[in-house]
Every structure is written in C-alpha cells, then in structure tokens.
Amino acid sequence: MQRIDQLLGRGAPNAPALVDRDRSLDYGEMAARVAAIAGGLSAHAAPGDRVAIWLPKGLEAVLALFAVSRAGCVAVPVNPVLRGQQVDHILADSGAALLLTHRQRAAALAAPPCPLLLVEEDWDALEASPPAGDDAPGGDRLAALLYTSGSTGLPKGVMVTHANMLVGARSVATYLGTRADDRVLAVLPLSFDFGLSQVTTAFHAGACAVLLDYLMPRDVVQAVARHGITQLAAVPPLWVQLVALEWPVGAVAGLRTLSNSGGRLPVPTVRALRALFPHARLHLMYGLTEAFRSTTLPPELADSHPDSIGRAIPDAEILVVRPDGSLTDDGEPGELVHCGPLVSLGYWQDPERTAQRFRPAPPASRLGGMAVWSGDTVVRDADGLLRFVGREDETIKTMGTRVSPTEIEELAYQSGAVAQVVALGVADDMAGHRIRLVASPAKGLSPVQAEKQLKAHMKREAAPYMQPASIIWLEQLPVSANGKLDRAGLRSAYAQTIASARRG
Known part of the structure; x- marks a missing residue:
C-alpha cells in the first residue's frame, strides 16, 4: 500500500466507513467518490501541487483529503476555526495552487493567493468527473502539510509523507487493538495530526469513523450513545470536562478504548476516567506533530x-x-x-x-x-x-532552582481545588522568576474557596521555592485551535509583573 487513499481498500466494500450526522458512506461508495473527486481536482491542480482544504469537519472534508492523495497532490488541511489572516498565511506559506472551501469562508479572505473551488458551486461537478487513475506515487513522497496551531509565532507546516501516515495508522491500530467492528468518534480537527489519526486508524482497520463537530462537551456524550461509539480519543481539556458529566449506562458500557494525547492528563482525571469507565482500556499517550505519535502506556x-x-x-x-x-x-x-x-x-x-x-x-x-x-x-x-x-523553553528558574511547570501543576491538581491549571514563570528582579498559577476552580468551589484549599495544600506539600506568588482565577482556561490548553496565550496575557497581580 503506497498512498493514504489506498487505505479505503482495507474495508469490506459494503461495510460502513464514514458517518457525518445523517449521511453515511460504505467503503465501496467512498472509494468511488474519492476517485471521481480526484479526477475533478486534476483539472485544477497538477501532481505535487498543494491543495488547501478549509472546510468544517464533515463528509466533504474527508473525501477531499483522500481525493487529493489519489490525484497525486499534497493536502493542506486548514483548521476550520482559523480566521482570515491565519488562513492567508497558510495559503501563502504553502504555495497552495487551489483552495477548496465554502462561499462564506471565502468571503473572509481579502485577496486569496490562489484559485478557489466552492462547495456550493463546484462540488457536484467534482463528483461527476471521470475517476482519476490509480498511478499517483506515494511512499516517501509528500502527502500533507500539517500546520501547527501557531500559538508561538506564525504556524509552520510539518511535511508528512504517505509512508509516515500509513505506518502511523498501522502502529496505532495495532496497539489500540482497533477492529473492523469498531466505531471511532472523531472529535478533534482533521488538521491536527491526532485528529486525522482517528480517521486513518479507523480506515486501516476497516472500521467506521463517525465525525462530530461538537459545541459543548455534552454533545460528545450524546454522540457516543447515539452512534454506539467504541473508541474515543481526546485532549486533556476535553477529558477534564467529560469526566464531570453524567454518562448514560449504555454509552459507558459500549466504550472499549479511550486515549489521550496533546498534553499530559492530570492524575486526578486519570483516576476519574478509570472510575467512570472501569471496563475500557485507557491509553495515555505522548506525541509530536513532527513524528506523529511516540509513546503509549499499556492500559x-x-x-x-x-x-x-x-x-x-x-x-x-x-x-x-x-x-x-x-x-x-x-x-x-x-x-x-x-x-x-x-x-x-x-x-x-x-x-x-x-x-x-x-x-x-x-x-x-x-x-x-x-x-x-x-x-x-x-x-x-x-x-x-x-x-x-x-519543555526546556517553559522551565521556571526561581531562587536559583529550575522548576518544571508540570510538577507544580500536578501538585495543584492533587489539592482537588482546580479543574484546570497552568503554571507560569514571571520575571522578578530578586528571584529570577516568581510562580504564577492561572486556574479554574474545581466543580462546586468558588474562587475564594478554591484558593484557600490550594494554598493550604501547596504550603503542606511543596518546597518554599515552588509556592505560587499569585493565583489568577478564570471560569475556564482558553484552548488553542487544536483543543489543547493555550499556554502561549496565557503567558502572553498573564506574564506581567507579580506586583500588579491580585494577591491572596
């Protein structure tokens, strides 16, 4: 198997492959539509051209991603939550030869640097095209540019090959134990390697991927119950919210595999997940966009x-x-x-x-x-x-000692006072850095109650140099375009001098 679109050949032709709300495709239908769309794209882009896809997570976005592969082009999936200037940068930086999007999104671009195909006007013609041939190269050829969220500086595109993605799909399907009868809920952006992995892993196993663009965490719970989901992957901020919700008995019983990446899951959340889903296998993972996925903890x-x-x-x-x-x-x-x-x-x-x-x-x-x-x-x-x-670039150097933000955050979670927390180092003439926590209170606690409980715990359990000099309470911490805690944004917003902060 050479190209990522050839993953579609691994499923039984009549087996369900993709569900998008009330629309669904089996593997045979999906392969045929991908071939036709690829044929249509070939009239607008040459092999090796970058084709940007700026669409909500849905049937069209997935079909387009695999059709770009079939056409021998390079996919540039753009996170649907990004806006004009960020999208302009990605289009210009990638040298995109074509952008596939909706009319409303196109209107937000002041001067697109490439031709556009609009779903409302051009999709039917793409699907009616003669199918593309099956001779486009794959292997170590470039398959996609996955742009980072851009939390620090402008987004940069990671060059991913067909082989990277195919080996990754095989590896993940192997250690997760993904089977043809699995139903995988895809809640993360397809522009995020962890999100795209939900689809490629499902297709490698001949399983069914169910797409969900959720507005509230409760939407995820409802989708798990409605679609009989057996595999669910999320990033830490979403897991923190999901464990705080009531889950139907049937939804809990049906889930076989849970996985986390995109940041370390707080230990209290791990414990809560194990209590809520005692029969599901929980994989705690670590990954890099530059290398897809790196480690997993045996459940x-x-x-x-x-x-x-x-x-x-x-x-x-x-x-x-x-x-x-x-x-x-x-x-x-x-x-x-x-x-x-x-x-x-x-x-x-x-x-x-x-x-x-x-x-x-x-x-x-x-x-x-x-x-x-x-x-x-x-x-x-x-x-x-x-x-x-x-991370080295996040290390806090205070009173002559290097302190890991992760260690401080874990102590804060152990207090039971916080739902989410980020530790920041704030420049200080005397100490080098002072520690500031930005946190949201645990369920049922006011900021005043949470601060009292947190400070008492830190005084008991943390060394003097690890004590927070200030705590800022937010109802909920902001997240990046990929759903991870926006640490860079928090540093930018709250790294002013300690003297200006509210003290407890």
Missing part, C-alpha cells in the same frame, strides 16, 4: 502509573539522552529523541528551524537516520516507562 498500568506516558509505540524508537547525545541512566532527566519511520521530513520551506529540531539520531540508536529532538524533558524508570517533566 493495564494506568492505575499503577497514572503519571507515565509509557514506552515507544510500534515502529518508533524512543531514546532519552543527555546534551552530548549519550543515553541517560534510569531516573536521570534527559531529552526525548524519536527515531524511525514516523519521523517526518521537517518544516516546509524552513531549513533553519528544521535543522534545530531534526538532527541525526544519537549514536545509541538502532534505527539511525534523521531523528526528532523533541526539546521535551522526560525521565525513564527501571522498567523503561517514561514520565514527562516539561
């Missing part, structure tokens, strides 16, 4: 190691190294380095940033080649399990 260890991100997934080699590239000892912090066939080609037209993150594998690597040096600090224990410590 049978979720209760005993709820703070771990596990071990390397199939087809990945994960090393923990010192600054000189040598392997760390057990218990010694080091940088996580990902080697193997999931490593992408780097950043689109950005050799400088590519050279910083993509470097030759450490000498101890079995697989060699180019590796992703994540910039993330982890610790490996004697059993080979990894624990996430933090």
Whole structure:
C-alpha cells in the first residue's frame, strides 16, 4: 500500500466507513467518490501541487483529503476555526495552487493567493468527473502539510509523507487493538495530526469513523450513545470536562478504548476516567506533530502509573539522552529523541528551524537516520516507562532552582481545588522568576474557596521555592485551535509583573 487513499481498500466494500450526522458512506461508495473527486481536482491542480482544504469537519472534508492523495497532490488541511489572516498565511506559506472551501469562508479572505473551488458551486461537478487513475506515487513522497496551531509565532507546516501516515495508522491500530467492528468518534480537527489519526486508524482497520463537530462537551456524550461509539480519543481539556458529566449506562458500557494525547492528563482525571469507565482500556499517550505519535502506556498500568506516558509505540524508537547525545541512566532527566519511520521530513520551506529540531539520531540508536529532538524533558524508570517533566523553553528558574511547570501543576491538581491549571514563570528582579498559577476552580468551589484549599495544600506539600506568588482565577482556561490548553496565550496575557497581580 503506497498512498493514504489506498487505505479505503482495507474495508469490506459494503461495510460502513464514514458517518457525518445523517449521511453515511460504505467503503465501496467512498472509494468511488474519492476517485471521481480526484479526477475533478486534476483539472485544477497538477501532481505535487498543494491543495488547501478549509472546510468544517464533515463528509466533504474527508473525501477531499483522500481525493487529493489519489490525484497525486499534497493536502493542506486548514483548521476550520482559523480566521482570515491565519488562513492567508497558510495559503501563502504553502504555495497552495487551489483552495477548496465554502462561499462564506471565502468571503473572509481579502485577496486569496490562489484559485478557489466552492462547495456550493463546484462540488457536484467534482463528483461527476471521470475517476482519476490509480498511478499517483506515494511512499516517501509528500502527502500533507500539517500546520501547527501557531500559538508561538506564525504556524509552520510539518511535511508528512504517505509512508509516515500509513505506518502511523498501522502502529496505532495495532496497539489500540482497533477492529473492523469498531466505531471511532472523531472529535478533534482533521488538521491536527491526532485528529486525522482517528480517521486513518479507523480506515486501516476497516472500521467506521463517525465525525462530530461538537459545541459543548455534552454533545460528545450524546454522540457516543447515539452512534454506539467504541473508541474515543481526546485532549486533556476535553477529558477534564467529560469526566464531570453524567454518562448514560449504555454509552459507558459500549466504550472499549479511550486515549489521550496533546498534553499530559492530570492524575486526578486519570483516576476519574478509570472510575467512570472501569471496563475500557485507557491509553495515555505522548506525541509530536513532527513524528506523529511516540509513546503509549499499556492500559493495564494506568492505575499503577497514572503519571507515565509509557514506552515507544510500534515502529518508533524512543531514546532519552543527555546534551552530548549519550543515553541517560534510569531516573536521570534527559531529552526525548524519536527515531524511525514516523519521523517526518521537517518544516516546509524552513531549513533553519528544521535543522534545530531534526538532527541525526544519537549514536545509541538502532534505527539511525534523521531523528526528532523533541526539546521535551522526560525521565525513564527501571522498567523503561517514561514520565514527562516539561519543555526546556517553559522551565521556571526561581531562587536559583529550575522548576518544571508540570510538577507544580500536578501538585495543584492533587489539592482537588482546580479543574484546570497552568503554571507560569514571571520575571522578578530578586528571584529570577516568581510562580504564577492561572486556574479554574474545581466543580462546586468558588474562587475564594478554591484558593484557600490550594494554598493550604501547596504550603503542606511543596518546597518554599515552588509556592505560587499569585493565583489568577478564570471560569475556564482558553484552548488553542487544536483543543489543547493555550499556554502561549496565557503567558502572553498573564506574564506581567507579580506586583500588579491580585494577591491572596
């Protein structure tokens, strides 16, 4: 299998492949429509051209993504929540030859740098086109540009090959145990590698992907019950909200597999998930857009190691190294380095940033080649399990000591006072940094009650240099376009001097 559209050949022709509200397609119907749309796209874009897709998560978006592959072009999925200037940047940066979107979205672009195809006007003609041939190249050819959310600086496109995506789908389907009778709820953006993975993993197994653009977390619960969902993946902010809701007995009983990525899940949320879904397998994962997915914790260890991100997934080699590239000892912090066939080609037209993150594998690597040096600090224990410590660029240096925001946040979660929390370092002439927490209160607590409980816990459990100098309470913490906590946005908004903050 060479191209990602050929995943559609893995399902039985009459088996359900895709559900979008009241519309559905089986594998045979989907393959035929993808071939026709690819034929239509070939009249507007040449092989190797970048084709941007700025559509809500729905049947058309999925068909277009796979049709771009069949046509030999490069897909550029654009997060539907992005707006004019961000989309303009992605179109210009990718050198898109074509944009497929809706009329209303097109109107928000001041001067699109490429021709447009509008669903309202052009979709029927695309689907009525003679089918494209099946000879477009795949393998190590570029399949997609996945743009990061742009929380720090302008979004950058990660160059993902067909092989990256196919190996990733196989790897994830293997360790999740995805089967043809699974129904996978896709709640994350298709422009996000974790979101796109829900679809490719389902298709690899011949399972059914159910698309959901949710407005409220309760919509997810209702969709799980309505569609008989067996697999559900989410990022930490959504899981925090989902465990606080009432779930129908049937929906709980039907879920077989849960997974988390896009940030470490707070231990109290892990415990809550295990209590709410005692019969489901919970996978705590770690991933990088630059290498798709890196680690997963075996579900049978979720209760005993709820703070771990596990071990390397199939087809990945994960090393923990010192600054000189040598392997760390057990218990010694080091940088996580990902080697193997999931490593992408780097950043689109950005050799400088590519050279910083993509470097030759450490000498101890079995697989060699180019590796992703994540910039993330982890610790490996004697059993080979990894624990996430933090990112170097987020480390707080206070009173001469380096402190991981993750460690502070975990202490805050243990207090039971917060639903969500982010620890920030704020510049201070005397201490270097002071610690500020931005948090939302736990259910049933007012900000005043939560602050009293949190401070008492931190005073008991945290070293003096880890005590927060100030706490800012929000009803809910903001999230990025991919649904993850918007740490960069919070730093920008709340990294002013401590003196100006409200003190407890």
